[in-house]
Amino acid sequence: MPSPGARRSSWVNGSRPEPGPCARRRGSSCSCPAGGALSARRLSQPFTAVALRSLLAVDLWLSRRLGVCAAEDSLLGGIRPLVKLLELSAHRTPWISTAAYLLLTSRTAEEQEFTINLLLALLLDHIMVGVVRALVRYRRSGMFPTFPSHPRYSFPSAHATRAAMCARFLHARLLLEAPVQALLLVWAALMGLCQVLLGQHNVSGVTLALALGYCQYSLVERCWFPIDRLQDVLLTLLGDGQDT
Template sequence: MPSPKARSGGGGGGRSGSVPAGGGGAGGNGRYEFMSLTRTPSHLLQRQGSDPTSARLRASESPCRRRGSGSSSASTSSAGGQPVPEEDCMRLNPSTLGIALSSLLAVDLWLSKRLGVCACEDASWGSVRPLMKLVEVSGHGIPWLLGAAYCLYKSDSAAGQEVTLNLLMALLLDLVLVGVVKALVRRRRPAHNRMDMFATFSVDRYSFPSGHATRAAMCARFLLAHLVLAAPLRVLVLLWAAFVGLSRVLLGRHNVTDVAFGFFMGYFQYNLVEALWLSPVVLQSMMGQLE
């Protein structure tokens, strides 16, 4: 008759999760034990009796070792392997100048978007958009160039020809300088702008600085310095220059800093025009060559 211990031992082998300790069946003492899922390579060597090389290979191919090796290699590549790019690093101590410039840029974008009330017909001041576009044309370079060339052609006096020729030179200088700065800075126009401007060129897709603002400031100084105007007309010239710059922001063409720098640049462009002023002697020699 079999003993109860043998029966209970044989029945215990049918439980779920129990596996024999040896290669198969019960061990030498007739007992079964639970095998851990995370055996070390030394256990594999003792139980399976294989050579150390194959055991190490099987252990390295286990999912746990693969996951561990992947995480360790990732940490190595991120920490000590290859250097992390500087743009991905978080700057814990930014400079005061960087903070000031970032704050200025954020205020500039916010204020420009709030003031772009004529950017489209559906805006809050969309009904004023045709008037703003008329002001835009009054500050465009092509009408000013054509007007200066016509006045130079129709002028009879030497003084009038001198003034109109230097005005024409100033307008050409303004186009060159603004185009160079725009090509260097390459600041995009505001997102709410509609590219329906009059007679645009390749550099006009950039926003900094405002060419209308530079031209308005330079021409205003030029007219006030070389034309004899009554006081109301002088006030109108100043108001026109200011209104041209304001229309650029209201139409959404430029940011506030684009117009502000444009006024600053145009104001000092006139000093360069005065330094390069063409005298009557140079004018007469140029007219003689043309004849």
């Protein structure tokens, strides 16, 4: 053990004496519990949470790799206008406009029943997507620049749900040839793919959106409005309007 004189001389010379064994033991005893507690917290995390974060990381990595049309200078930026054109085919504006035009120009009761239920199905899709987005509140990952007009929440993909629902709607309600039915399914799958290529949605969001749109038609079919019921509802509304 150094004498007090030696300790004073070391301070005078400008060198700080090394801590003794007790100080070293106190420092080590103070640092060990913090590291041990941190390791314990990491080990105490549930396996499902760790697995979910791992899947989200893989999903984000894969979505980044597949976003080859996200910008003009991307790997496949040259075909970006073509992919955007494909995306436009599932936008709500052309579908609602076409259904409204068919309703105005329809001449038979069967055509009116078909177009009215198609409009109701499109309305259901819009409501379901809005409800799921409000519940999940998954913000856009910021993988690529998005337009200010894009919604704040991006799950699920509205284009993918609409494509899957409309494809199954037309597949079930129209007497189409087998090649046309196959083309509808391919169109719905390509719609989900183009959302990933454009970098607007993750792979998981598009996959679940296609499944949601496919299941939406089951609800549409269960709540299908025949033309006689629609006429009764219309007559009831008109009668109430005349009474008032």
